[in-house]
Amino acid sequence: MTRRLDDVAVGQELPDLRRVVTRDDVKAYADAGGDQNPLHQSDGFARGVGFEGVIAHGMFTMGHMAACVVAWAGDAAAVSAISAQFRATVSMGQEIVAGGRVRAIDAETRTATVELWVTSERDGETEWPIKRGEATVHLT
Amino acid sequence: MRGATVRAVNPEAEGTVYPDVDFVVEPGRVAAFRAVFGQADGVPPTFLTAAEFAAFPPIIGDPALDLDFTKVLHGGQEYELIRPLREGETLTVRPRIESVRVRAGTGFLVIAMDLFDAGGEPVARTRSTMIERSET
Numbered sequence: 001m002t003r004r005l006d007d008v009a010v011g012q013e014l015p016d017l018r019r020v021v022t023r024d025d026v027k028a029y030a031d032a033g034g035d036q037n038p039l040h041q042s043d044g045f046a047r048g049v050g051f052e053g054v055i056a057h058g059m060f061t062m063g064h065m066a067a068c069v070v071a072w073a074g075d076a077a078a079v080s081a082i083s084a085q086f087r088a089t090v091s092m093g094q095e096i097v098a099g100g101r102v103r104a105i106d107a108e109t110r111t112a113t114v115e116l117w118v119t120s121e122r123d124g125e126t127e128w129p130i131k132r133g134e135a136t137v138h139l140t
Numbered sequence: 141m142r143g144a145t146v147r148a149v150n151p152e153a154e155g156t157v158y159p160d161v162d163f164v165v166e167p168g169r170v171a172a173f174r175a176v177f178g179q180a181d182g183v184p185p186t187f188l189t190a191a192e193f194a195a196f197p198p199i200i201g202d203p204a205l206d207l208d209f210t211k212v213l214h215g216g217q218e219y220e221l222i223r224p225l226r227e228g229e230t231l232t233v234r235p236r237i238e239s240v241r242v243r244a245g246t247g248f249l250v251i252a253m254d255l256f257d258a259g260g261e262p263v264a265r266t267r268s269t270m271i272e273r274s275e276t
Contacts, residue, residue: 025176028172028175028176029176031172032169032172032173032175032176032190033173033187033189033190033193034189034190034193034194035189035193037209049210049211057214058213058214058217059186059189059214059217060176062186062217063173063176063177063184063186064177066177066184066185066186067177067178067179067184070179070182070184070185075182076179076181076182076183076184076185076224077182077183077224079185079221080220080221080222081218081219081220081221082185082186082218082219083216083217083218083219084216084217085215085216085269086213086214086215086216086217135185
């Protein structure tokens with residue numbers, strides 16, 4: 001069910017969405033999304049271009065971020081815009097956490113603007129696979 | 141021919157419009173995409189990436205653009221849905237090079253696409269920022 005305008009407030013936080021990224025996930029994503037770049041499937045290729053091994057697609061991380069806001073919105077069709085800037089890369093076995101916060105509400109158009117991000121802990125440091133993401137969500 | 145020292149994506153390609161590409165919102169593929177992200181129903185908003193990848197080959201292969209896709213990193217992505225995609229529909233994808241900049245041998249390329257339905261009505265817009273890392 002789509003989220004109601006009355007149930008949304010500026011500053012409200014979206015529930016975190018966590019997952020550990022696996023090679024099988026990334027392969028399934030490549031097949032569904034159509035990006036078969038070997039950087040995301042071959043450790044040898046990835047090492048040849050300066051990475052320690054296969055990295056997840058930026059769009060895999062953004063898809064996870066989208067899943068976070070879709071879960072909050074209650075309906076995929078309620079999300080009418082979504083954007084992200086990619087920062088840190090994501091390796092296999094790494095846990096990523098998507099989160100967000102309501103930045104603005106427009107009662108007239110019944111929409112919320114939501115800030116989104118994806119973080120990951122590596123060697124005790126917080127990395128930002130997505131630092132600045134945003135979505136527009138239609139409310140009922 | 142451009143500079144002999146460092147090659148990069150060609151700024152003169154800015155504004156290039158590529159031929160329309162048809163893209164079918166295949167229900168099986170939408171279901172596979174949903175499954176990756178644990179979604180129960182609907183078309184995930186980032187499924188638009190599948191339409192972009194359907195339209196990329198002529199861009200990646202364009203000798204006038206001269207993009208080295210093996211050196212490309214995805215810098216950012218924007219999607220706008222004028223209405224939700226409908227499973228089973230065929231969309232027309234119209235790609236263009238919105239901007240090209242080269243700084244210190246690193247190329248910054250923005251590929252924009254407009255998507256239309258069978259009636260010619262706009263359905264969605266995409267903007268993809270690609271970073272072509274310089275050769276060292």
